[in-house]
Amino acid sequence: MSGDGVTVKIGGLATPAFVEDVLDTLDSLWEATPFVPDEDRTLFMLAVSEVTTNIAQHGGDGVHVEAQFSVDGNQLIALLRDTAPPAGLDPGPAVMPGTDCESGRGLALTLAVLDDFQHDGAGDGNVWTLRRTFSRA
Amino acid sequence: MNLTTNDHDGFSVISIEGRLVAAGAPQLRLAVNQLIEAGTVRVVVDLGRTEFIDSSGLGALIGGLKRARVAGGDLRIAAVPDAVRAVLRLTNLDRVLGEHSTPETAFDER
Numbered sequence: 001m002s003g004d005g006v007t008v009k010i011g012g013l014a015t016p017a018f019v020e021d022v023l024d025t026l027d028s029l030w031e032a033t034p035f036v037p038d039e040d041r042t043l044f045m046l047a048v049s050e051v052t053t054n055i056a057q058h059g060g061d062g063v064h065v066e067a068q069f070s071v072d073g074n075q076l077i078a079l080l081r082d083t084a085p086p087a088g089l090d091p092g093p094a095v096m097p098g099t100d101c102e103s104g105r106g107l108a109l110t111l112a113v114l115d116d117f118q119h120d121g122a123g124d125g126n127v128w129t130l131r132r133t134f135s136r137a
Numbered sequence: 138m139n140l141t142t143n144d145h146d147g148f149s150v151i152s153i154e155g156r157l158v159a160a161g162a163p164q165l166r167l168a169v170n171q172l173i174e175a176g177t178v179r180v181v182v183d184l185g186r187t188e189f190i191d192s193s194g195l196g197a198l199i200g201g202l203k204r205a206r207v208a209g210g211d212l213r214i215a216a217v218p219d220a221v222r223a224v225l226r227l228t229n230l231d232r233v234l235g236e237h238s239t240p241e242t243a244f245d246e247r
Binding site for chain 2: 039057099112
């Protein structure tokens with residue numbers, strides 16, 4: 001990590017309320033990094049919200065998440081570790097569904113707004129790494 | 138997220154303050170359903186104080202739109218902030234959800 005990096009962390013049980021806590025934590029990151037453009041904040045938050053919500057909705061009961069968010073140079077980086085059974089990523093839903101669909105956009109949106117999205121489900125739980133590059137004014 | 142509903146002449150306005158994500162999306166679905174069951178099929182969702190939306194929030198808007206249209210009405214969105222519009226455009230839902238500058242004028246051309 002370069003010298004001007006800022007990192008915030010949060011952990012908790014994966015619930016819809018925890019998603020709100022995660023987004024509050026990202027807001028605290030933005031307060032410390034006013035140079036990050038608004039659109040990059042919004043789209044990175046979108047990916048983080050989708051991944052965290054997916055863990056909360058599909059990970060099972062009692063899943064714990066440790067999340068770390070960083071601004072490093074011109075990169076927004078999220079690292080989420082959960083205790084859910086290793087998730088199988090189905091590339092099918094990565095296609096944006098039709099405009100009349102009420103669900104199924106999460107993974108497609110995540111991939112659309114990130115420059116890099118990695119999932120490692122081989123160990124005890126899952127590790128999700130999200131990166132978005134922004135332009136510094 | 139805070140949700141409030143106000144009745145106007147011929148339509149109702151649901152105002153969303155804060156983030157429209159998984160925790161609050163069921164509240165929006167419920168509010169739209171209650172309006173339609175009570176006979177109000179023209180619904181405006183005022184997003185003027187909505188800070189952020191994700192796919193859960195989008196799903197609630199589309200669900201409400203479908204419910205309103207099946208009932209013979211419509212659901213329109215108003216006062217859309219840039220942060221919400223960016224997500225609508227990614228999903229092409231900006232073309233489906235009629236966007237209006239203010240809640241009061243959303244049903245002017247009925």
